Amino acid sequence: MGRAPCCDKANVKKGPWAPEEDATLKAYIEEHGTGGNWIALPQKIGLKRCGKSCRLRWLNYLRPNIKHGGFSDEEDRIICSLYVSIGSRWSIIAAQLPGRTDNDIKNYWNTRLKKKLLGKQRKDQIYRRKGDLLTKKARSPSEIPSSIVVSGNEYTNNSQDPYMPEVPVMPPMPYTNQDPCFVSDHTSLRKLLIKLGGKFADDGSVNQSINMVSHFPSENTLTNLQASSQNDENRFIACSTPASSSSMQLNSQYNILPIQEGQIGTLPSAFEEMYYSTNTQQKLDGSEFLYGDMYEINTSGSNSVITCGDSIDWGEMSSLISTTTTNDVMNLSNFRRPLRQGVSIQDRAYDDINSEFVDMKKL
DNA sequence: AAACCACCCAACCGCTTCGAC
Protein backbone atom coordinates (compact mmCIF):
# COMPACT_ATOMS: atom_id res chain seq x y z
CA MET A 1 0.00 0.00 0.00
CA GLY A 2 1.40 3.31 -1.03
CA ARG A 3 1.60 6.47 0.91
CA ALA A 4 -1.55 8.54 1.21
CA PRO A 5 -1.53 11.60 -1.08
CA CYS A 6 -0.98 14.94 0.61
CA CYS A 7 -4.04 16.38 -1.08
CA ASP A 8 -6.96 15.47 -3.26
CA LYS A 9 -5.19 15.20 -6.59
CA ALA A 10 -8.42 15.29 -8.54
CA ASN A 11 -9.47 18.67 -7.18
CA VAL A 12 -6.24 20.59 -7.30
CA LYS A 13 -5.03 22.72 -10.15
CA LYS A 14 -1.65 21.95 -11.58
CA GLY A 15 0.66 23.80 -13.88
CA PRO A 16 1.71 27.43 -14.07
CA TRP A 17 0.34 29.85 -11.54
CA ALA A 18 -2.02 32.59 -12.64
CA PRO A 19 -1.30 36.16 -11.50
CA GLU A 20 -4.50 36.11 -9.45
CA GLU A 21 -3.38 32.98 -7.63
CA ASP A 22 -0.03 34.57 -6.93
CA ALA A 23 -1.70 37.69 -5.61
CA THR A 24 -4.05 35.73 -3.38
CA LEU A 25 -1.29 33.64 -1.90
CA LYS A 26 1.09 36.52 -1.45
CA ALA A 27 -1.48 38.77 0.16
CA TYR A 28 -2.53 36.13 2.61
CA ILE A 29 0.95 35.10 3.68
CA GLU A 30 2.13 38.66 4.02
CA GLU A 31 -0.74 39.39 6.32
CA HIS A 32 -1.16 36.17 8.24
CA GLY A 33 1.94 34.11 7.61
CA THR A 34 1.71 30.50 6.63
CA GLY A 35 0.08 29.54 9.87
CA GLY A 36 2.49 26.67 10.13
CA ASN A 37 0.34 24.47 7.98
CA TRP A 38 0.81 24.55 4.24
CA ILE A 39 -1.60 21.73 3.63
CA ALA A 40 -4.51 23.63 5.13
CA LEU A 41 -3.55 26.99 3.64
CA PRO A 42 -4.94 26.67 0.09
CA GLN A 43 -8.35 25.68 1.42
CA LYS A 44 -8.30 28.61 3.81
CA ILE A 45 -7.74 31.11 1.03
CA GLY A 46 -9.80 29.38 -1.63
CA LEU A 47 -6.99 28.25 -3.87
CA LYS A 48 -7.38 24.98 -5.70
CA ARG A 49 -3.77 24.15 -5.21
CA CYS A 50 -1.85 21.52 -3.32
CA GLY A 51 -0.26 22.79 -0.13
CA LYS A 52 3.12 21.69 -1.32
CA SER A 53 2.61 23.63 -4.49
CA CYS A 54 1.73 26.76 -2.49
CA ARG A 55 4.79 26.37 -0.36
CA LEU A 56 7.03 26.00 -3.39
CA ARG A 57 5.46 28.94 -5.15
CA TRP A 58 6.03 31.12 -2.13
CA LEU A 59 9.54 29.98 -1.44
CA ASN A 60 10.76 30.04 -5.02
CA TYR A 61 8.91 32.96 -6.47
CA LEU A 62 6.68 35.09 -4.28
CA ARG A 63 8.87 35.46 -1.23
CA PRO A 64 10.34 38.96 -0.87
CA ASN A 65 13.91 39.70 -1.98
CA ILE A 66 14.13 36.78 -4.36
CA LYS A 67 16.72 37.23 -7.09
CA HIS A 68 16.30 35.49 -10.43
CA GLY A 69 19.04 34.91 -12.97
CA GLY A 70 22.10 37.06 -13.40
CA PHE A 71 24.45 34.98 -11.31
CA SER A 72 27.68 36.78 -10.61
CA ASP A 73 31.16 35.29 -10.86
CA GLU A 74 31.36 35.35 -7.12
CA GLU A 75 28.16 33.36 -6.88
CA ASP A 76 29.50 30.93 -9.47
CA ARG A 77 32.58 30.41 -7.35
CA ILE A 78 30.60 29.85 -4.21
CA ILE A 79 28.30 27.38 -5.91
CA CYS A 80 31.22 25.44 -7.38
CA SER A 81 33.11 25.42 -4.13
CA LEU A 82 30.19 24.26 -2.11
CA TYR A 83 29.20 21.68 -4.68
CA VAL A 84 32.67 20.22 -4.51
CA SER A 85 32.55 20.30 -0.75
CA ILE A 86 29.09 19.11 0.06
CA GLY A 87 27.57 17.94 -3.18
CA SER A 88 24.04 18.69 -4.27
CA ARG A 89 22.78 20.06 -0.99
CA TRP A 90 21.06 22.87 -2.78
CA SER A 91 19.27 24.23 0.21
CA ILE A 92 22.53 24.57 2.09
CA ILE A 93 24.20 26.17 -0.88
CA ALA A 94 21.25 28.52 -1.27
CA ALA A 95 21.61 29.53 2.34
CA GLN A 96 25.02 30.95 1.50
CA LEU A 97 23.61 33.07 -1.31
CA PRO A 98 21.10 35.61 -0.08
CA GLY A 99 18.10 35.97 -2.33
CA ARG A 100 18.75 32.75 -4.18
CA THR A 101 16.54 29.72 -3.93
CA ASP A 102 17.68 26.14 -3.94
CA ASN A 103 15.60 25.53 -7.05
CA ASP A 104 17.23 28.42 -8.85
CA ILE A 105 20.72 27.28 -7.97
CA LYS A 106 19.92 23.72 -8.89
CA ASN A 107 18.59 24.81 -12.28
CA TYR A 108 21.52 27.12 -12.81
CA TRP A 109 23.99 24.37 -12.01
CA ASN A 110 22.27 21.76 -14.16
CA THR A 111 21.64 23.94 -17.18
CA ARG A 112 24.56 26.31 -17.29
CA LEU A 113 27.31 26.06 -14.75
CA LYS A 114 27.99 22.37 -15.18
CA LYS A 115 27.99 22.68 -18.96
CA LYS A 116 30.11 25.76 -18.82
CA LEU A 117 32.71 23.99 -16.76
CA LEU A 118 32.65 20.78 -18.70
CA GLY A 119 32.56 22.61 -22.00
CA LYS A 120 35.64 24.53 -21.07
CA GLN A 121 37.29 21.34 -19.96
CA ARG A 122 36.51 19.60 -23.22
CA LYS A 123 37.61 22.50 -25.34
CA ASP A 124 40.94 22.76 -23.58
CA GLN A 125 41.33 19.03 -23.70
CA ILE A 126 40.86 18.84 -27.46
CA TYR A 127 43.16 21.75 -27.95
CA ARG A 128 45.84 20.25 -25.79
CA ARG A 129 45.55 16.78 -27.30
CA LYS A 130 46.60 18.22 -30.59
CA GLY A 131 49.56 19.86 -28.98
CA ASP A 132 50.51 16.73 -27.10
CA LEU A 133 50.87 14.74 -30.29
CA LEU A 134 53.68 17.04 -31.20
CA THR A 135 55.33 17.36 -27.82
CA LYS A 136 54.78 14.03 -26.12
CA LYS A 137 57.88 12.28 -27.38
CA ALA A 138 60.06 15.21 -26.45
CA ARG A 139 59.07 14.99 -22.81
CA SER A 140 61.39 12.90 -20.74
CA PRO A 141 60.58 11.38 -17.36
CA SER A 142 63.11 13.66 -15.76
CA GLU A 143 60.83 16.55 -16.54
CA ILE A 144 58.24 15.13 -14.24
CA PRO A 145 58.66 16.55 -10.76
CA SER A 146 60.10 13.93 -8.49
CA SER A 147 57.66 14.82 -5.79
CA ILE A 148 54.81 13.86 -8.02
CA VAL A 149 56.15 10.62 -9.40
CA VAL A 150 55.35 7.83 -7.03
CA SER A 151 57.91 5.21 -7.68
CA GLY A 152 58.18 1.64 -6.59
CA ASN A 153 54.50 0.89 -6.51
CA GLU A 154 51.61 0.19 -8.79
CA TYR A 155 51.22 3.81 -9.69
CA THR A 156 54.33 4.11 -11.74
CA ASN A 157 53.65 5.11 -15.26
CA ASN A 158 52.99 2.69 -17.95
CA SER A 159 56.27 1.95 -19.61
CA GLN A 160 54.89 -0.57 -22.04
CA ASP A 161 52.96 1.81 -24.14
CA PRO A 162 54.62 5.12 -24.84
CA TYR A 163 51.26 6.59 -25.68
CA MET A 164 49.62 5.72 -22.42
CA PRO A 165 49.17 8.60 -20.03
CA GLU A 166 52.18 9.11 -17.89
CA VAL A 167 51.85 8.59 -14.17
CA PRO A 168 48.15 9.01 -13.74
CA VAL A 169 48.32 9.62 -10.06
CA MET A 170 48.31 12.74 -7.99
CA PRO A 171 50.56 13.21 -5.02
CA PRO A 172 48.48 11.79 -2.23
CA MET A 173 47.83 13.79 0.86
CA PRO A 174 48.56 12.54 4.31
CA TYR A 175 45.58 10.63 5.37
CA THR A 176 44.33 9.60 8.72
CA ASN A 177 41.49 7.23 9.21
CA GLN A 178 40.47 9.23 12.21
CA ASP A 179 39.49 12.16 10.10
CA PRO A 180 35.83 11.90 9.22
CA CYS A 181 35.96 15.14 7.31
CA PHE A 182 38.27 13.59 4.83
CA VAL A 183 35.74 10.92 4.33
CA SER A 184 33.15 13.55 3.74
CA ASP A 185 35.31 15.15 1.08
CA HIS A 186 36.05 11.82 -0.45
CA THR A 187 32.44 10.90 -0.81
CA SER A 188 31.57 14.29 -2.17
CA LEU A 189 34.24 13.91 -4.74
CA ARG A 190 33.05 10.45 -5.53
CA LYS A 191 29.62 11.83 -6.17
CA LEU A 192 30.98 14.70 -8.15
CA LEU A 193 33.00 12.42 -10.35
CA ILE A 194 30.15 10.09 -10.91
CA LYS A 195 27.84 12.93 -11.72
CA LEU A 196 30.22 14.66 -14.03
CA GLY A 197 31.63 11.51 -15.55
CA GLY A 198 28.82 9.14 -14.92
CA LYS A 199 29.42 7.17 -18.04
CA PHE A 200 32.61 5.88 -16.50
CA ALA A 201 30.98 4.86 -13.30
CA ASP A 202 30.90 1.17 -13.91
CA ASP A 203 34.32 0.54 -15.37
CA GLY A 204 36.33 1.08 -12.26
CA SER A 205 37.91 4.20 -13.56
CA VAL A 206 35.92 6.41 -11.27
CA ASN A 207 37.74 4.78 -8.41
CA GLN A 208 40.99 5.75 -9.92
CA SER A 209 39.79 9.20 -10.61
CA ILE A 210 38.72 9.54 -7.04
CA ASN A 211 42.03 8.28 -5.92
CA MET A 212 43.53 10.87 -8.15
CA VAL A 213 41.30 13.80 -7.42
CA SER A 214 40.72 13.03 -3.80
CA HIS A 215 44.06 14.44 -2.96
CA PHE A 216 42.28 17.60 -2.25
CA PRO A 217 42.79 18.95 1.15
CA SER A 218 41.32 17.17 4.07
CA GLU A 219 40.62 18.99 7.26
CA ASN A 220 44.07 18.51 8.68
CA THR A 221 45.88 19.38 5.54
CA LEU A 222 43.80 22.43 5.00
CA THR A 223 44.71 23.66 8.40
CA ASN A 224 48.31 23.24 7.39
CA LEU A 225 47.66 24.91 4.10
CA GLN A 226 46.07 27.89 5.64
CA ALA A 227 48.96 28.20 8.00
CA SER A 228 51.47 27.99 5.22
CA SER A 229 49.60 30.32 2.95
CA GLN A 230 49.74 32.98 5.60
CA ASN A 231 53.48 32.98 5.23
CA ASP A 232 53.42 33.42 1.53
CA GLU A 233 52.30 36.28 -0.59
CA ASN A 234 51.01 33.81 -3.09
CA ARG A 235 48.05 31.87 -2.06
CA PHE A 236 48.65 28.25 -2.63
CA ILE A 237 47.84 24.77 -1.68
CA ALA A 238 50.69 22.54 -0.75
CA CYS A 239 50.42 18.87 -1.45
CA SER A 240 52.64 16.97 0.89
CA THR A 241 54.41 13.94 -0.35
CA PRO A 242 52.81 10.77 0.88
CA ALA A 243 54.35 8.18 3.05
CA SER A 244 52.44 5.68 1.02
CA SER A 245 50.04 6.26 -1.77
CA SER A 246 47.96 3.37 -0.64
CA SER A 247 47.22 5.26 2.53
CA MET A 248 44.83 7.30 0.45
CA GLN A 249 42.61 4.41 -0.25
CA LEU A 250 39.62 4.08 1.95
CA ASN A 251 39.42 0.40 1.66
CA SER A 252 40.26 -1.23 4.93
CA GLN A 253 38.46 0.56 7.67
CA TYR A 254 35.60 1.95 5.66
CA ASN A 255 35.20 -0.88 3.24
CA ILE A 256 34.97 1.42 0.31
CA LEU A 257 35.55 0.27 -3.23
CA PRO A 258 39.15 -0.81 -3.25
CA ILE A 259 41.25 0.45 -6.07
CA GLN A 260 42.46 -2.48 -8.04
CA GLU A 261 45.87 -2.84 -9.38
CA GLY A 262 46.21 -2.90 -13.12
CA GLN A 263 43.43 -0.43 -13.67
CA ILE A 264 45.64 2.57 -13.62
CA GLY A 265 46.04 3.88 -17.09
CA THR A 266 42.41 3.47 -17.99
CA LEU A 267 41.35 6.72 -16.45
CA PRO A 268 38.50 8.59 -17.98
CA SER A 269 40.11 10.73 -20.57
CA ALA A 270 39.01 13.94 -18.99
CA PHE A 271 40.68 13.16 -15.68
CA GLU A 272 43.56 11.53 -17.37
CA GLU A 273 44.11 14.78 -19.16
CA MET A 274 43.73 16.74 -16.00
CA TYR A 275 46.39 14.74 -14.34
CA TYR A 276 48.55 14.61 -17.34
CA SER A 277 48.69 18.35 -17.27
CA THR A 278 49.61 18.32 -13.62
CA ASN A 279 52.72 16.40 -14.34
CA THR A 280 53.80 18.70 -17.04
CA GLN A 281 53.25 21.76 -14.92
CA GLN A 282 50.60 22.97 -17.23
CA LYS A 283 47.25 24.14 -16.15
CA LEU A 284 45.07 21.39 -14.86
CA ASP A 285 42.64 21.87 -17.64
CA GLY A 286 39.22 20.76 -16.77
CA SER A 287 39.74 20.88 -13.08
CA GLU A 288 39.60 24.65 -12.99
CA PHE A 289 36.20 24.31 -11.53
CA LEU A 290 37.80 22.81 -8.50
CA TYR A 291 40.53 25.37 -8.17
CA GLY A 292 39.92 28.35 -10.34
CA ASP A 293 40.70 29.45 -13.84
CA MET A 294 44.42 29.85 -13.59
CA TYR A 295 46.93 27.97 -11.59
CA GLU A 296 49.97 25.93 -12.11
CA ILE A 297 52.00 23.31 -10.39
CA ASN A 298 55.33 24.23 -8.99
CA THR A 299 57.59 22.11 -6.95
CA SER A 300 59.43 23.01 -3.85
CA GLY A 301 61.49 20.41 -2.06
CA SER A 302 59.28 17.49 -1.33
CA ASN A 303 56.09 19.41 -1.92
CA SER A 304 54.07 20.24 -4.96
CA VAL A 305 52.51 23.62 -4.92
CA ILE A 306 49.52 24.68 -6.91
CA THR A 307 49.63 28.39 -7.43
CA CYS A 308 46.48 30.18 -8.37
CA GLY A 309 46.14 32.95 -10.81
CA ASP A 310 43.86 35.89 -10.46
CA SER A 311 40.76 34.88 -12.36
CA ILE A 312 39.57 32.69 -9.58
CA ASP A 313 41.74 33.00 -6.57
CA TRP A 314 42.59 29.84 -4.74
CA GLY A 315 42.75 31.81 -1.58
CA GLU A 316 39.11 32.54 -1.92
CA MET A 317 38.37 29.07 -3.13
CA SER A 318 40.41 27.40 -0.47
CA SER A 319 38.93 29.52 2.21
CA LEU A 320 35.52 28.62 0.97
CA ILE A 321 36.35 25.01 0.59
CA SER A 322 38.42 24.81 3.69
CA THR A 323 35.79 26.41 5.81
CA THR A 324 33.15 24.23 4.32
CA THR A 325 35.03 20.99 4.32
CA THR A 326 36.02 21.20 7.91
CA ASN A 327 33.73 21.51 10.86
CA ASP A 328 31.32 23.70 9.01
CA VAL A 329 30.77 21.07 6.42
CA MET A 330 30.14 18.58 9.10
CA ASN A 331 27.70 20.99 10.62
CA LEU A 332 26.15 21.70 7.27
CA SER A 333 25.98 18.04 6.48
CA ASN A 334 24.34 17.49 9.79
CA PHE A 335 21.89 20.26 9.08
CA ARG A 336 19.43 17.92 7.51
CA ARG A 337 20.14 15.17 9.90
CA PRO A 338 21.18 16.60 13.21
CA LEU A 339 23.13 14.30 15.40
CA ARG A 340 20.89 12.36 17.66
CA GLN A 341 21.79 11.94 21.24
CA GLY A 342 24.49 9.40 21.74
CA VAL A 343 25.58 9.49 18.12
CA SER A 344 29.04 10.88 17.66
CA ILE A 345 30.25 12.66 14.58
CA GLN A 346 32.46 9.69 13.98
CA ASP A 347 29.47 7.40 14.10
CA ARG A 348 27.69 9.65 11.68
CA ALA A 349 30.68 9.54 9.40
CA TYR A 350 30.60 5.77 9.50
CA ASP A 351 26.91 5.81 8.73
CA ASP A 352 27.43 8.23 5.90
CA ILE A 353 30.18 6.12 4.47
CA ASN A 354 28.05 3.04 4.61
CA SER A 355 25.12 4.74 2.98
CA GLU A 356 27.34 6.29 0.35
CA PHE A 357 28.72 2.88 -0.36
CA VAL A 358 25.27 1.45 -0.73
CA ASP A 359 24.35 4.33 -3.01
CA MET A 360 27.43 3.71 -5.07
CA LYS A 361 26.53 0.09 -5.53
CA LYS A 362 23.10 1.09 -6.72
CA LEU A 363 24.53 3.18 -9.51
C1' DA B 1 6.70 30.91 -42.73
C1' DA B 2 7.03 26.55 -40.81
C1' DA B 3 9.32 22.84 -38.73
C1' DC B 4 12.70 21.42 -35.85
C1' DC B 5 15.86 21.65 -32.09
C1' DA B 6 18.04 22.99 -27.86
C1' DC B 7 17.78 25.29 -23.81
C1' DC B 8 15.71 27.19 -19.64
C1' DC B 9 13.15 27.07 -15.59
C1' DA B 10 8.78 26.61 -12.99
C1' DA B 11 6.51 23.05 -11.11
C1' DC B 12 5.82 18.37 -9.82
C1' DC B 13 6.98 13.88 -7.68
C1' DG B 14 8.46 10.89 -4.39
C1' DC B 15 11.57 10.04 -0.76
C1' DT B 16 13.56 11.36 3.77
C1' DT B 17 13.40 13.68 8.02
C1' DC B 18 11.12 16.00 11.67
C1' DG B 19 8.18 16.42 15.45
C1' DA B 20 3.98 15.67 17.92
C1' DC B 21 1.45 12.27 20.08
Add this chain to the structure above:
DNA sequence: AGTCGAAGCGGTTGGGTGGTT
Protein backbone atom coordinates in the same frame (compact mmCIF):
# COMPACT_ATOMS: atom_id res chain seq x y z
C1' DA C 1 9.67 3.09 21.02
C1' DG C 2 6.50 3.35 17.35
C1' DT C 3 3.28 5.75 14.32
C1' DC C 4 1.74 9.20 11.31
C1' DG C 5 1.08 13.64 9.15
C1' DA C 6 3.65 17.66 7.72
C1' DA C 7 7.66 19.80 6.04
C1' DG C 8 11.85 19.74 3.57
C1' DC C 9 14.60 18.31 -0.02
C1' DG C 10 16.70 16.82 -4.48
C1' DG C 11 15.74 14.72 -8.94
C1' DT C 12 12.97 14.96 -12.89
C1' DT C 13 9.57 16.61 -16.16
C1' DG C 14 7.39 19.24 -19.57
C1' DG C 15 5.82 23.63 -21.43
C1' DG C 16 7.53 27.90 -23.17
C1' DT C 17 10.82 30.35 -25.83
C1' DG C 18 14.40 31.60 -28.90
C1' DG C 19 17.54 30.19 -32.50
C1' DT C 20 18.47 27.65 -36.69
C1' DT C 21 17.49 25.35 -40.95
